[in-house]
Amino acid sequence: VIFAHDTEVALAAAAALVNTGLNDGDQLDSPPALEAFARRWQWSGVGELGRTDVEQVDRLRPVLHGLWHTDTDTAVAVVNDLLARAHALPQLVKHDQWDYHLHATSAAAPLAERMAVEAAMAMVDVIRTQQLDRLRTCDGKDCQDVYVDLSKNSSRRFCSGSCGNRASVAAYRARRR
Numbered sequence: 001v002i003f004a005h006d007t008e009v010a011l012a013a014a015a016a017l018v019n020t021g022l023n024d025g026d027q028l029d030s031p032p033a034l035e036a037f038a039r040r041w042q043w044s045g046v047g048e049l050g051r052t053d054v055e056q057v058d059r060l061r062p063v064l065h066g067l068w069h070t071d072t073d074t075a076v077a078v079v080n081d082l083l084a085r086a087h088a089l090p091q092l093v094k095h096d097q098w099d100y101h102l103h104a105t106s107a108a109a110p111l112a113e114r115m116a117v118e119a120a121m122a123m124v125d126v127i128r129t130q131q132l133d134r135l136r137t138c139d140g141k142d143c144q145d146v147y148v149d150l151s152k153n154s155s156r157r158f159c160s161g162s163c164g165n166r167a168s169v170a171a172y173r174a175r176r177r
């Protein structure tokens with residue numbers, strides 16, 4: 001285990017959020033699309049979402065994406081800013097099937113704020129343990145997706161199995177040529 005479970009889930013969710021704005025254009029351009037994304041990543045108590053939520057999430061995405069390509073000091077500034085803006089107040093909570101984990105916003109906070117703070121809290125762990133280099137961009141040809149490398153020896157190169165498979169097929173064909 002590299003990080004605490006809730007940190008790993010939050011990092012995966014942040015990467016997935018960033019990726020909704022890459023490769024295939026904006027996949028969260030409407031309230032229903034955002035709602036489906038929030039459900040898929042098991043955000044609890046997501047109420048009715050509107051255009052404002054879509055716009056706020058759209059503004060958050062590039063900020064989080066920036067964390068994938070930066071040095072520690074810049075990442076710290078971004079994370080501290082996200083936490084300060086949301087007046088984050090860490091609390092241990094237990095709900096649904098989840099054992100104790102951190103929440104730092106109220107359940108009533110807007111979705112974008114909850115997403116921002118959850119990602120920022122996870123980044124606190126990443127930065128404190130000096131693992132910022134685990135935030136990677138896919139090596140796949142024509143793929144810009146980001147991911148978090150949680151492998152033991154820090155050797156993951158692709159966002160997904162399919163990008164990895166495509167790369168091995170290409171390498172195989174290149175060898176045969």
Ligand SMILES: [Zn+2]
Nearest residue numbers: 095098101103
């Ligand atoms: Zn929770």
Ligand SMILES: [Zn+2]
Nearest residue numbers: 138143159163
């Ligand atoms: Zn990829």
